[in-house]
Every structure is written in structure tokens, then in C-alpha cells.
Amino acid sequence: MKTINKVEIQGFLGQDADVKTFESGRTLINMNIATNESYKDKNDEWIKSTTWHNVAYWKNKKDENLDFLKKGELISVTGKLNTRKYNDKSGNEKYVTEVVAYKIELIGVAV
Secondary structure, X not given: OOOOOOEEEEEEEOOOOEEEEOOOOOEEEEEEEEEEEEEEOOOOXXXXXXXXXXXXXXXXXXXXOOOXXXXXXXXXXXXXXXXXXXXXXXXXXXXXXXXXXXEEEEEEEOO
């Protein structure tokens, strides 16, 4: 049976994207994207909830222009969900879940 691991997020960048270029020439772009939702609580008052998503994107094309990845921009990301483990500076094992993007598009800025 075929399985699917696909994530689509449309949200706002919480800060400028962090760009790291390695000696191999590959470029990794890390960013945090906020998505929002609203709902009414038991007192019939609107509650706004924000979820932050860690996104990693390996830049594919040498000439790909991603200068739009600035704080506040509304972007669309398509990718897959990935959980990886690492050791922090103290040697403690940690886990992080992130979206590994394969497509990023600028939607615009909120009005």
C-alpha cells in the first residue's frame, strides 16, 4: 500500500530566513512560519491561536532567487514532515520535527 507524507503550509515568516552555504556549494535555508486560527471558547469569546512551524529548504538551483524570504512575508510551502535527532551542546539527545520543503512561493503581505 502506498503511503503519503505531504505538508502544505501558508503562513507568515516570523523572521528573515537563515541562509547557510556549505563548502560543497549547497545552500540550506531555515525559517519559521506562523499559521493562525481562531475559535470561540466556552464563554463565546474569540481566541486566536498561533502555531510555529520549523521549515528547512535545500536550495536547488544556483540562480533561484529567494530574496523574498523576509520577516512578515506571506508564503506557501509544500514539503514533507521529518523528525530528526541531534545532540545539543551538553550532549543531551534532542528531537526536532520540521517541514522539509521542496517548493516555496511568495503569496504576498497581509493588508
